[in-house]
Amino acid sequence: MSEAGRALRQAAALAGLSVLVAAALHVPLVGRFLRGEFRQSFFQAGEGQGIRMITLGEAEDLWRTGQAVLWDARAAEIYGRGHVPGARNAPAAGAKDALPAAVLETPRDRTCLVYCEGGGCLSSLALSRRLHDAGFRDVRVFAGGWEEWTAAGLPVEEDRDRAPEGAGGR
Amino acid sequence: MIRNRTVLVVFRVVLGGLFIYAGVVKALEPLDFAQNIRNYRLVGQSLSFAAALVLPWLEILAGAFLAAGIWKRGAALVISALLAFFIVLTAVTMARGLDVDCGCFGPVERKAGWGVILEDLAMLYAGLALLLARRPRPWPGPASAPHSGPRG
Numbered sequence: 044m045s046e047a048g049r050a051l052r053q054a055a056a057l058a059g060l061s062v063l064v065a066a067a068l069h070v071p072l073v074g075r076f077l078r079g080e081f082r083q084s085f086f087q088a089g090e091g092q093g094i095r096m097i098t099l100g101e102a103e104d105l106w107r108t109g110q111a112v113l114w115d116a117r118a119a120e121i122y123g124r125g126h127v128p129g130a131r132n133a134p135a136a137g138a139k140d141a142l143p144a145a146v147l148e149t150p151r152d153r154t155c156l157v158y159c160e161g162g163g164c165l166s167s168l169a170l171s172r173r174l175h176d177a178g179f180r181d182v183r184v185f186a187g188g189w190e191e192w193t194a195a196g197l198p199v200e201e202d203r204d205r206a207p208e209g210a211g212g213r
Numbered sequence: 214m215i216r217n218r219t220v221l222v223v224f225r226v227v228l229g230g231l232f233i234y235a236g237v238v239k240a241l242e243p244l245d246f247a248q249n250i251r252n253y254r255l256v257g258q259s260l261s262f263a264a265a266l267v268l269p270w271l272e273i274l275a276g277a278f279l280a281a282g283i284w285k286r287g288a289a290l291v292i293s294a295l296l297a298f299f300i301v302l303t304a305v306t307m308a309r310g311l312d313v314d315c316g317c318f319g320p321v322e323r324k325a326g327w328g329v330i331l332e333d334l335a336m337l338y339a340g341l342a343l344l345l346a347r348r349p350r351p352w353p354g355p356a357s358a359p360h361s362g363p364r365g
Contacts, residue, residue, distance in 0.1 A: 046286065050344070053287020054294070057278065061271035069266050072243060076262055085244040085251065085262070165252055 084168050084184070093180040094171045099195055102156060102185040111156040111183065112149055114174070116166040127158065127192055128200040135159070135166035135173075142177055151178040161188025215342045224339040229280025231336065232292055235318050236272030243269070249316030253306055253325075271295070279343070286344060293340035300333045 066073065075081065084096065097105075105111040106127060113130035115122045122132040133143050149155075155174050159167040171182045185191075193199060215221060239246040247265035251258065271291065279288035303315065306325045315325040317332075 046348070050286035050290045053284040054290040057274050057284070057287055057291050058271060061267050061274055064270045064274070065266040068240075068270075069243065072266070076259075081244070081247070081262060082258055085248040165254075 094175050094182045094184065096186050097156070097183045099185070099187050099191050101183070102158070102187070102192070103195075103197060105154065105156050105183070111154040114146070114155060114157045114170060115189075116157055116159040116170040117164075117189070121160070123202050125193075125199045125201050126189070128198050130158075130200075133157075133170055135169040142173060146174065146177065149179075151180070153179070154181040154183065155179050156183050156185060158185040158188045158192070161186070161190030161192075164188055214345055214347070216347065221343060221346055224343055225282065225285065226280050228292060228336060228339045228343070229276040229278075229288070232272045232276030233280065234276075236269040236274075236276060238318055239265070239316070240269035240273065246316060252316075253302065254309075255302075255305075289340050289343040293337060293344055296333050296337040296340055300330055300337065303329050303333070 106113065106129070109129075113127055114133045115126045115130040116133060116135040117126075118134050119132055122130075122134075126132070131143075131145050133146050155171075157167045157170050157174065159165070159170075167184050167186070167188065171184045174182045215224075243265045246269065247261045250256065250261040250264050256264070272295070275288045275291040275295075278284045279292060299317075303325045307327075315329050317329060
């Protein structure tokens with residue numbers, strides 16, 4: 044057998060071995076995934092207690108009843124072009140070092156609803172973790188985000204709130 | 214091509230060790246690594262999950278085999294292919310303007326950027342040197358040795 048052929052066979056064997064080892068060691072984790080866990084995010088139970096994903100219907104209810112403080116995790120300029128009425132801007136990219144003052148001034152027992160662009164965007168998840176780390180214990184992530192909100196024909200608002208300084212990114 | 218056997222052994226042990234370390238820290242926190250993969254926005258949730266379970270073990274096994282000198286070429290091929298993929302992935306991520314943690318060494322936070330690319334290029338050089346190294350010649354026996362003794 045040629046050197047190249049031997050190397051390829053060895054590499055394929057290593058890949059196969061890795062799949063077997065991973066499958067054998069992560070049986071419980073694979074089971075949880077197959078039961079539907081981690082389909083929206085990879086939060087560990089415990090780590091993300093108090094953070095949960097919600098649908099458009101629940102997001103709309105929270106918005107209509109005013110039960111939640113709404114946070115838009117997108118960049119300031121995108122937020123300025125249109126956002127859910129009443130939502131404040133808290134760009135996830137800017138939240139890494141310091142959460143905006145508006146977030147810090149919010150009582151920790153309030154329910155928070157966070158969203159981003161939708162379509163698999165991740166900044167709402169990042170912001171939800173930071174809100175949770177900051178002490179908020181009821182954080183709901185509207186995964187459908189802005190795309191789903193506007194596609195449903197729900198009201199929108201432009202430039203209601205100025206973005207915090209240093210906001211940027213998506 | 215590097216022929217010095219000592220240098221090649223050093224490459225083998227250092228590169229293998231780095232991959233074992235990188236794989237272990239990821240294997241300890243598979244869900245965090247899955248989120249790292251997902252953050253690149255190239256693959257969906259299921260593929261991110263599957264890759265997060267398998268990739269660390271591929272790194273560990275390839276690193277261990279390389280360091281131990283077993284299936285050296287196969288292990289060097291896996292590691293070189295992974296490094297080439299990481300380099301392209303990092304470059305594409307930078308070009309897309311995404312600000313993501315590279316996920317290179319598990320919980321150690323580092324942005325996908327030029328530093329990561331240069332590191333990966335250095336490791337790829339070592340990996341290719343090992344992959345393309347010539348097999349050492351067998352020790353010639355006394356009968357075939359050109360200067361094995363006086364001839365009649």
